[in-house]
Amino acid sequence: MTAPLAPHENRRGSARHEVPEPLRNDVRVLGEFLGRVLREAGGEELLNDVERLRELSIRAHDEPEGDALALAEELVAGFSLDRAEQVARAFTCYFHLANTAEEYHRVRVLREREANADPHALTPDDSLPAAVVKLAEEVGDDEARRRLREVEFRPVLTAHPTEARRRAVSRSIRRIAELVAERDVRSSGGVSLAENDRRLLAEIDTLWRTAPLRQAKPSVLDEVRTVLGVFESTLADVLPAVYRRLDDWLLDGEAGTTQPVVRPFARLGSWIGGDRDGNPNVTAEVTRSAAQLASEQVLIELEKSARRTAAGLTLDGAGTPASSELNALWQRQRSLSEPIATRVSAESPNEPHRRELLFVVERLA
Template sequence: MRELTPTEAIDLVGRFEAGQELPEQMRADVRLLGSLLGRVLRESGSPGLYDDVERLRTATIQAYTDETPEAFERAAAIADGFSIERADEVARAFTAYFHLVNLVEEHQRVRILRERGDRPSRSGTPDTIATAFERLSSEVGEETALTRLQALRFHPVFTAHPTEARRRAISTSIRRLSELLSEHDDASEGGTESRRAERRMLEEIDTLWRTAPLRREKPSPVDEVRSVMSVFDETLYTAVPRVYRRIDDILQGEHAGSRAPIVKPFVRVGSWVGGDRDGNPFVTASVTRKAAAIASEHVLLGLERTTQRVGRGLTLDAETTPPSDALFALWHRLR
């Protein structure tokens, strides 16, 4: 999902503070994460940092709501009055805050998508894959609808962003915060699990604050490949099978999982990172070979982890539940 630009983030903060346009759940999330960040700044920042951040934040919001040159100049004067060291700390604080605001917006979009599947759309029916297939079947017939599903192709292609200097450690920390925010949603308000989720979010935000936000050196094409594959590990590798399973559950109902899927795999992942020839002198044939090897390694490691998980669950006794001839043949072929 696209990350907010600083201008968009400031705009979102301004709308939040002004109480405009934002759902109550989203405003509550911003308040929660913002208060945890404030606690981290007070406890871990240098003396007076939290007060300086609040002064600039308040002035920025006033500049947003006032929209006069004087309001903007007041905010700019506060920033100009910081020493280099203080300006660096304040910038880091706002960077962390924008990460959290961006996370909240992303979380709210996921929340809306989940709610959308449980409530009627404008047509009066839930906005789900099942509803879409039923609608398509009613228009062209079930056989034609299945034929079209068989012809599905989704080909996401990763590309490098030379301006992306954010470290993988920061991205990983934000993903962990996203999971904790979901846990907080599911927990009863004020209960033990809710307090536990908030405590862990505080720990994660403290780590986010203490982690250097930028790389000290420009990432190489191989570094970019590894960053992209970390996205593959955390999202596509687990999300795509769930999409396949959901579609098959819809099409086969109670028979899903007991016979071959109706729709064949339709996702084909591609990547330009480490392989594009757009004039970057650092992308060589050697780099492309390394990129392919790294991608292959991540896929194989993912399959290995999945196989180990399945293996740990297959504890059947071969004497009481002997394997079939087909399973034996599959085993020998794969060996």
């Protein structure tokens, strides 16, 4: 049998030739793994039903005047409820995997474009540095820098009223995306690829076996936790990277050795749990809980960031002595909590820089 759920050879006529080869390969690999999962879960019969419906759907698209649509409807009408659910879940999994491959391919293209660019050259037209250059051409360098310091970006997150996908499914898709990316940087064969295959198959099997929808309507606080998951998995890392890249370009060789040119300009907001549009489930107590959850998540991310920074500051005090400002800061910290100061001093003897950050870590925790 041909690889199940891989892109069809005659799919949508010439459209097949417009799909980049790396993307086509990713979809093929993911489709093959899903086919193995379906065969193990429901036997050859389930796989055949899925393949038959897929082929008829493609034919119906390519030949709208033919009989493929009627045959597809007849096939579906003959499914039992259990088989219909299995087939629907199979297609849901496939579309999750195809979308994941497509999203990663966009990342791949951007990385390739960046890898081929001069690191000190102007980045593409859709970038922040390019916007700064264009602004400087219009108003001058000094005015462009002044306006840049006043930039504000305030995305406000909200819940979609029809969003029923579970966080467990979103996390599974995220892990699959990471494994797809890993295949790009690992060797083309051998033990590393075999290990990636094994983990990818396990994740796709988990995705298949995970109930795709919530059994009960999510509460407002469930929606809050979902959006905080987005913050944890992406925004907490992406926003600092945006600041750093912009500073790398604006300061060139001085980046990291002097104060940033641009202050943090993103201020995240959320309507979830705080909207007052008549939702009876949003009470004062819910709003208070939503704020507490957001505060906790921010503190967790700050703690992780401070801990990572502390891990790299193992500078010996004899060779790299603390400045007078750092010593003064340490004295102020000791006055806040002598027990914490004693504990971190024991953990980092004669490492004043790391000691300072570990105190911050403890206070955040």
